Amino acid sequence: MDHNVRVLFVCLGNICRSPMAEAVMRKLVAEKGLEERIAVDSAGTGDWHIGREPHEGTRGVLDAHGITYVGMKARQVIPQDAADFHYIVCMDRKNLKDAHEMMESALGQQAAGKLFTFMELIPGRGVPDVPDPYYEGNFDYVYELVDEGCHALLDKIKADMGWS
Incomplete structure (x- = not known):
């Protein structure tokens, strides 16, 4: 199946936000x-949760909203992601920086506009990340941001x- 658009969400461990x-x-x-x-995927800048299913807090919020996560397993960002995805949406500024560095060799001139922070999608919320x-345990609030974004x-x- 050939998708016109490929989206990658990026966070730290790829078990909560992304x-x-x-x-x-x-x-x-x-x-x-x-x-x-449209194809959608997610990845983390860190490697310590590779192969794990989403965090129980994330699963709980998704269950409450009737949203499936079946088959989702954490993976780490790789340089090839720069070529494979049209939109690389990082959940915070630190992960934006880290993802850019991890994909820098493959990004070349493609970087402009391809990587951005999630909160750039909903600037009216007034929070950068x-x-x-x-760490915070605020899965419901994160869901509100994610749904809107x-x-x-x-x-x-x-x-x-x-x-x-």
Whole structure:
């Protein structure tokens, strides 16, 4: 299946924020009938959770909203992601910096506009980063941000691609 658009969400360990965003975005894409056009994935800048399912807090919030995460396993960002994804959405500024460094060799001139922070999608919220619920325990608040931001991202993709 060849997708027109590939989206990658990036956080630190790929067990809380980025898999939450992946699951929410997949649901939105499916609701709009765009599964053939948009592929969604997530990854972490750290390597200590590779192969693990999403954090229990993330799973709980997704379950409460009827959003599936079946088959999702943590993986680490790799340089090839720079070429494979059109939108690389980092959950905070530190992960933006780290992801850029991890993909720098493969990014070349493609970097402009491809990597950005999640909160750039919803600037009206007035916070620069999606807080890490692994440390904060605020999974419901993170879900609110993720849901709002994923709607904004889908609107951005549709506008960028000229889809109605």
